[in-house]
Amino acid sequence: MTTTGTTGTAGIAGTKARGATVGAVVRSELIKIRSLRSTWIGLLALLGIATLVTTLSSSKVSGVATPGVLADWILTVFQVALFLVTAFFAVQTAGEWSTGLSRTTFTAIPARGRWLAGRIVACALAGAVAALAVIGTVVGLGVAVHGAGAEPLGPETVGLLWQAPLVFGLLSGFAVAVAVLVHNAWLAVGTLFTLQFVIGVVAATLFTWLLQVVPYLPYDLAQTVLHDSQAGAEVAGTPSPGLAVALLAGWLLGTALVAAVASRRRDGA
């Protein structure tokens, strides 16, 4: 018979199962992310964009590629990458339901909140790695193109080494929570697109009172943090970088909480 002890649970024939802990769920979700071809194609596409932006930008810089210049190139890539990475994780997460995998997932991990926590952590880690890969590509190419004329290390680039993984991680987790909440890839991507691109335009053109809210939306908070190390980054009416990180974490935790409650209440797989 099945036995439960401190080391886990053993099946009828003695197969050991250590248990569906959050750590185990994170490992499981990382395997899921790694084992899809679309993950690697997506990463290559992202690095392709980084390469293109760096190459085009390098041709316009005749002098020294300073850390500030390199950081500018990285931030240009991030304008697109933030949306691409978060949309990717939203689509992949919503795919749990559209493919029927959720039946298997929730049979193995019936505690929906635990699964969501594991999924968020796994995607946050993967998002952070993607951000570091972009930085590495841009800086590496910049050094390669400019040779001795490149100065990769400076407060602008070093700052991004912790700011970018943090922001990409938080936003990737947020995208997962949105996808779990709406259960639909198109709806999840539409929500993220609206948050990043539409509300700002609507605010600027139709409802100017919205402009006071826009700096507190997730993608705008992310930009605030990413530009923290850049010279002259302070913009009136935007939260401080520290507050921006806290608010971004708040967006993630709040959405995750609502998604967990909704997930527990609905029939699901």
Added chain:
Amino acid sequence: MIEVANLSKSYGSVRAVDDVSFTVRPGVVTGFLGPNGAGKSTTMRMIMGLDRPTAGHALIAGRPIAAHRAPLAVAGAHLDARSFTPGRSARAHLRAVAASNGISRRRVDEVLELTGIASVSRKRPQGFSLGMSQRLGLATALLGDPSTLLLDEPVNGLDVDGVRWIRELARSLAAEGRAVLLSSHLMSEVEQTADHVIVIGRGRILADKPLSDFTCASSDGVVEVSSTDDTRLAQVLAAAGAPVAPIGGIAVGGLTSAEISDLAASAGVLLTRVHEASRSLEDAYLELTRDEVQYQSTPKEGAR
């Protein structure tokens, strides 16, 4: 062991499962039968915690499935042949599921061998036949070496070898002391595999008994006998109040074989043949669910 108590599920005004209670015991293959839309899959999904019951509860090994530390070691479920991402290889799928419960990679190789898909484990299942998908689903269910198994239509899409394999697998799993709940539309399969049957119709339990009792209880109770003196035996049986009819022996109603044997012995008549007419599971099932099918075809006029 699965214990289901007063389980109900409503979708709006539709009562899909209505106050269902039953127990699935270890060491026994329990067949779960019912017409389309009877509530079999919904019941199984509620047992596994995939759907929330409107009322009642389902326990596996004494607790709701979500309360177990390693759910896969307690219950393995194969509820749908397509429960995986088509673009992820079978091995990676199993590795991910195994990792979620802290199960070793070695066990992944074991279930791949056990289900006969080791040779295609590195392929993506988008090209799998229904039968191979069923095997992958079964491999997933067996990962945790669970004490309870829920298999929803596991033989769909399988060839003859596959069907026999499932039959033997279910029986061997039960023989190891596991509780096996198996739903199927193939009565012959359930008849050959299950020890116990639960029949559900329009969300309610219609029968919950050992297979032998189910088929006997549903038969017309006629026993055909022959003896060294059929005329004398017919008189004795008729005197005991049993309806008898000559059929080249005697067809006896209302008495069991043992009762007929006792009466014949007391009359000094030697029985030369006793045949208890028992209906097949299919006959018994159709008789029981005649009024419970949600979607019923109309016989073509003039058809024989």
